Each structure stands twice: as C-alpha cells, then as structure tokens.
Amino acid sequence: MAKFKTPLLDELETGPWPSFVADIKQESAHRDANPDNLDYQIPADTLDDLLGQLELSYKEKETHWKHGGIVGVFGYGGGVIGRYSDQPEMFPGIAAFHTMRVAQPAGKYYDTKFLRKLCDIWDLRGSGLTNMHGSTGDIVLLGTQTPQLEEIFWELTHDLNNDLGGSGSNLRTPAACLGQSRCEYACYNTQDMCYNLTEEYQDELHRPAFPYKFKFKFDGCPNGCVCSMARSDFAVIGTWKDDIKIDQEKVKAYVGGEFKPNAGSHAGRDWGPFDIQKEVVERCPSQCMKWDGNALTIDNANCVRCMHCIDTMPRALRIGDERGATILVGAKAPVVDGAQLGSVLVPFISTEEPYDEIKELINKIWDWWMEEGKNRERLGETMKRLSFQKLLDATEVPAQPCQVKHPRTNPFIFFKEDEVPGGWKRDLAAYRQRHQR
C-alpha cells in the first residue's frame, strides 16, 4: 500500500513510454513482499518516501534535494555523490539517498554472474534502483545511506573485482566503443587503451585536484559510437593515413543490387534501387569520389574520413592499413561557457601499446590546465580564454593546417622567431640598399 498519494506522478504512467514511476512502484511492492527474505540495510519505506518527495516537488515546482556533501569511501574523493532530503522528517527513508558511480567494463561487456552479484549487493545495501547506464557511461546505483558506502565498496572491489567511477573535479570514468571486439571499422583497440589509461591514471580518477571534471573517451573510428568529439575533453578517434581499400567487384555488386546498402539497415520502406552517384559520391563531404559507371575512385588526399562511403558499402570499401588516431580536445556541455565540440590538436598519433605518446600529451595538457585553469573551468574554456596557441605551446604540438577549420576566421596561429628557420633578424643597412624609404 503506497504511503503517499501521488496523482501527478501517476500521470506519467499513462504515456506511451515505460515510466520510471512504474519502475519505482514495482520495486517498492517487491520490497514490501520481500520474497527472498532479505535483511534490508536501508529503511523499508525509502522508495515510498522517494515518490512522496518527488510528488511534493511537482506540486511546489521546487526541488527538495540538498546538493553535495562530504560522504565517500576512505581516500577517494569521487565515486559517491552525497544527496540529502531537505524534508527529512516528512521523508525519513530518503534523509540520505547517496548515488554511487561504478566503473562500467570497457565496451560494456558483462556476464550475467556479474550483473546478478551487483544487484544482490544493491538489493541488500541500497534502494534497488539502478541506472544502466548514466549519461557519464557508469553503472549508476541510486540511493543508499552513509554507513553502507564502505560495505558496498568492499564487496565491489573484493567480490566483483570492480571499482568506483569518477565524480567531482577528477578524471571521470573513461569510456570506449566496443571497437575491435565486434567492429571491422575500429582503427585501434579502444577497449585496451581505455583500460590501460584507467589503470595508469588511478590517482587522477579517485583523488580530485583538477579545476573541474575531465573526460577521456575512445572511438575506434569517426562514426563515434561513444560520441567522444562532443562528450569528452580528450577524444581519441581512430583514423588511417593511407588509402581507403576498394574492391571494385563488390562496388559493382552494390550497384547491381546484389548487396543491400548500409547492410540493409534502411529496410523500413522501399527507397528504390541503390544509386551510387546520389547516395555515395554526391554525399561525400569533400567531393573527392568519382564513379564512371565501371570503377569507383577516391582522391584520398582530400578524404576527410567521414566514414559515409564505408558505412554505405561496407563490403566494398574498407578502412586503410596505416592506422592510428586523431586527438580532439575541449568538448564540453554548457556551464561557464556554452557547449563546444572538440578541436583537432593532433591529426595523427600512434595507438601502439603502451600508448606512451598519448600519455605524454595528456600529462602536458594536465600540467598546463591545472596551473592555468580557473575554478570550474573545463579545458575547452581555458583554451578559449587563453587561446589555442597557448595550448600548442604547452603541449609542444606544432601548428598545422588541420587544426584550422576555416582559414581567415581562425587566425590563432602566429609563428615565433625561433620557429622559423633563419629567424627574421635583418640587416637594416643592407635592406635600405635594396629598398628606398
């Protein structure tokens, strides 16, 4: 029997989509029934109080969550987000309702044993509510009380060989696309790089000392399945240097209708016969392809690796063999400044294990940002405030045309004398012999 009447929340259950209200009610009923006879470690009416407080917020159009706190596990500054009700007498079950972020495995591969065990821990010691996964990529465990935090942490680390993720002003839980485990477009081993860097930067993950959050994300190719270019301060996007490999016989098979374009994914309606000219050649953003009715050619020097042609005809076209990654920096959602996508810093970097080149670059960026960044300023904002050129200086990356989107609207590259062979000292007397005043 529900503790509070929730007419406004009940409305949400009438829509066409699955409702979180229905989910919470279901879990609440399950806890009341307690079929497994669990000795629940947080109050039985936590979920009723959660619904009750939310109903009140809907009525008053004001939140009743307090923001922040000192809770955490020993030595860690991240991974636990303290949340408290500001009406604890009315809703004692959620007087404390902390969120735990748990690191998701690279590429989000689980076995059912792990998931069952995780849910067992959370059924006993938390609210039973999870979010698989949060926008951050983590496994999010919603709602527990302070004394449970160390217990949960111990079980996560000892029984599940897992760890808390990032929150606050630290390195956030790194995320990777599933990459080479399933995808033939992957230009490097995203999962391995993600795991390797997670291990390397444990201190940055767990002990916050940055001006604000910092995110790595790893996409195996420019299709960007973890959307690193928009969602991370440091995006590693797979690419290649040499030519797209073309199998002309298979191109003809697409043109002849033998293979379905886009691996048949646009099957919802009849789009008519495949038209390579209209659907591939004219869609190439740099207009670098040609189809003469018999052979497809690509001017690879002008290909911007958008993936469109490969996505459309995956059997005929393949990524090149000389593979690595492009590094983009500075993407962020609005806080201090508006939203920003990443900017190319390094057009091509080696993705060979143990990723030394990438780590060196990251360390230089952090040294600069930790020194120059203002409180609550993301890397992208520091870049904007101090200029891209300052970032180039700090990272010792040479200025190059691929860092400029539109020449003449982006005049951030100015050469210093020591960067120019011969410098620009001149002999004024000799000059005047050649040039009149």
Next chain:
Amino acid sequence: MAGVCTDEEREKVVDFLNGKSSVKSKFYFQDFLPLFPDKKPREVKKVLSALIDGGVLEYWSSGSTTMYGLKGAGKQSAAEGES
C-alpha cells in the same frame, strides 16, 4: 600514488584554513597553489592527498565539483557558496 607531506607543509595548509575559518570552510584545489609557489600542481596534490589520508582534511563534493576543507569544519551537507 601515496601522498607525501612534511610537518611544515601540513602546518601551512592548516594555518591557511584556520585563518579563513570565519569566512569559508571549503576551498578549491586551486586555492592551495599560492601556498606552495615552488611546487607544480601535481606536487601540491600529493601534500593534500597525504592530509586527506591522515584525516586532517576531507573532501566535499557537489557531484560535479570537489572542494577541500578541515575535517569536521562547516556544515556537512551545505550547498556550494553557502558554507
């Protein structure tokens, strides 16, 4: 990475925080950098980490931003800018 902190460094941090205790109880990481002008930020972090491990300091987190304060100082769940 374990933290490292000398007695002198601990005193510097604690004095700084005590000196400000009537105004604020929580500080950004960047606020500690001027105390150690000869140290790189990542070395200052080692000092603060040692003080966290030793129970002198504690973290405060809004979820998106982290601050440092003396253990037990200020309201434990006050909001940012409200301390």
